[in-house]
Amino acid sequence: MLIERVNIISNEEVAHNIWQMSFEAPEIISEYKGPGQFINILVEDSWSHPLRRPMSIASAKNGKISIIYKIFGDVTDILSKKLPNDNIEILGPLGNTFTNWNVDCYPILVGGGVGIPPLLNLKSECENYNIDHSIVIGARNATEHFMTHEPENDIILTTDDGSFGELGTVMNPIDRIIKEKNSPYIFACGPEPMLVAIRDYALKNGIPAQLSVESYMGCGVGLCQGCIISKNNKSQKDNSYHEQYSLVCLDGPIYEAEDIKFEQS
Ligand SMILES: Cc1cc2nc3c(=O)[nH]c(=O)nc-3n(C[C@H](O)[C@H](O)[C@H](O)COP(=O)(O)OP(=O)(O)OC[C@H]3O[C@@H](n4cnc5c(N)ncnc54)[C@H](O)[C@@H]3O)c2cc1C
Structure with missing residues (x-):
C-alpha cells in the first residue's frame, strides 16, 4: 500500500x-x-x-x-x-479481493446502491477470462441506474418502484438464476439490508456467497479501529475480542457469508 x-x-x-x-x-x-x-x-x-x-x-x-x-x-x-x-x-x-470466481462455478454478481463498482470490476475480469456469468443490479428507481437492462445478455436491473427493469429487489432474479444454473456462487456488494437478505438466502439454500461490506471507515489501515464488524465465530472465547470482531479495512471488505454477523440480523 x-x-x-x-x-x-x-x-x-x-x-x-x-x-x-x-x-x-x-x-x-x-x-x-x-x-x-x-x-x-x-x-x-x-x-x-x-x-x-x-x-x-x-x-x-x-x-x-x-x-x-x-x-x-x-x-x-x-x-x-x-x-x-x-x-x-x-x-x-x-483490502482483499473476491476469490474463487474463476474456479468451476457460475458467478452471480450482485450490486446495489454504491456497491456496484467492485462488481463491474469483477464482471470485466469474468469477460477477460471468458467466464459465463450474470450480473444483477438493484436500485430504488430508474434515475439511479446507469446501465441498460439486457436480460438476454444476463444483465438484469431491478427497481424497487418498477420504473426500470424488473420490479422488486435483486432477490427474485438471484433465486431464478440459481435454479437455472449449475454451481452458482454469489458475489455481492451493497447496502446492509441487501447483504443481510443475500446472506440469509445463501445460508438457507447452501449457496456459497462472498459479501463486500461498506462499513464506516477512518484511516483504512487498522489504526483507528473504526470499521469493526462482528464475526460469526462459534468457537470464540468469552474474553477475546480478536475472535469476535474483524477490521473491514484490513481483513475485508470481502467476507464469506457464514463468517460475519450484521447489526440488523
Ligand atoms: C470499502 C468501501 C468501499 C466503498 N466504495 C464506494 C464506492 O465505490 N462508491 C461510493 O459512492 N461509495 C463507496 N463507499 C461509501 C463512501 O465511502 C461514502 O459514501 C463516503 O465516505 C461519504 O462521504 P461524504 O463526506 O460525502 O459523506 P458523509 O458526510 O461522510 O456522510 C453522509 C451520509 O452518507 C452515509 N454514509 C457515509 N459513509 C458511509 C458508509 N461507509 N457506509 C454507509 N453509509 C455511509 C451516511 O448516511 C452519512 O450520514 C465505500 C465505503 C467503503 C467502506
Whole structure:
C-alpha cells in the first residue's frame, strides 16, 4: 500500500447524483491485486475534512483507475466538482479481493446502491477470462441506474418502484438464476439490508456467497479501529475480542457469508 498524488483525467455524472472519475495512478496499480480492493481518497487537505473517503476500484487498466461514486455528503460533493488536471491524494490499494470466481462455478454478481463498482470490476475480469456469468443490479428507481437492462445478455436491473427493469429487489432474479444454473456462487456488494437478505438466502439454500461490506471507515489501515464488524465465530472465547470482531479495512471488505454477523440480523 502506498500514497500517490494523482491527476484527474475525467469526472462526469453518469446517473442522478452518481459520478465516474478516472485518474492516472501507475504506482498504486503496480500493487493492485484484483476486484474488491479499494482506495482511500484525501479529497481536501484541510481541517474541515481530515478523514479520507473509501471508494472501490471500478477498473484498473493501462495505468488508470476509475471509481464510481454517489454524492452522499460534503466530501463526495467536493469530489464531484473536481476538474480534469486537478489532483487528489490516494492511499491504496487496500483490502482483499473476491476469490474463487474463476474456479468451476457460475458467478452471480450482485450490486446495489454504491456497491456496484467492485462488481463491474469483477464482471470485466469474468469477460477477460471468458467466464459465463450474470450480473444483477438493484436500485430504488430508474434515475439511479446507469446501465441498460439486457436480460438476454444476463444483465438484469431491478427497481424497487418498477420504473426500470424488473420490479422488486435483486432477490427474485438471484433465486431464478440459481435454479437455472449449475454451481452458482454469489458475489455481492451493497447496502446492509441487501447483504443481510443475500446472506440469509445463501445460508438457507447452501449457496456459497462472498459479501463486500461498506462499513464506516477512518484511516483504512487498522489504526483507528473504526470499521469493526462482528464475526460469526462459534468457537470464540468469552474474553477475546480478536475472535469476535474483524477490521473491514484490513481483513475485508470481502467476507464469506457464514463468517460475519450484521447489526440488523
Ligand atoms: C470499502 C468501501 C468501499 C466503498 N466504495 C464506494 C464506492 O465505490 N462508491 C461510493 O459512492 N461509495 C463507496 N463507499 C461509501 C463512501 O465511502 C461514502 O459514501 C463516503 O465516505 C461519504 O462521504 P461524504 O463526506 O460525502 O459523506 P458523509 O458526510 O461522510 O456522510 C453522509 C451520509 O452518507 C452515509 N454514509 C457515509 N459513509 C458511509 C458508509 N461507509 N457506509 C454507509 N453509509 C455511509 C451516511 O448516511 C452519512 O450520514 C465505500 C465505503 C467503503 C467502506
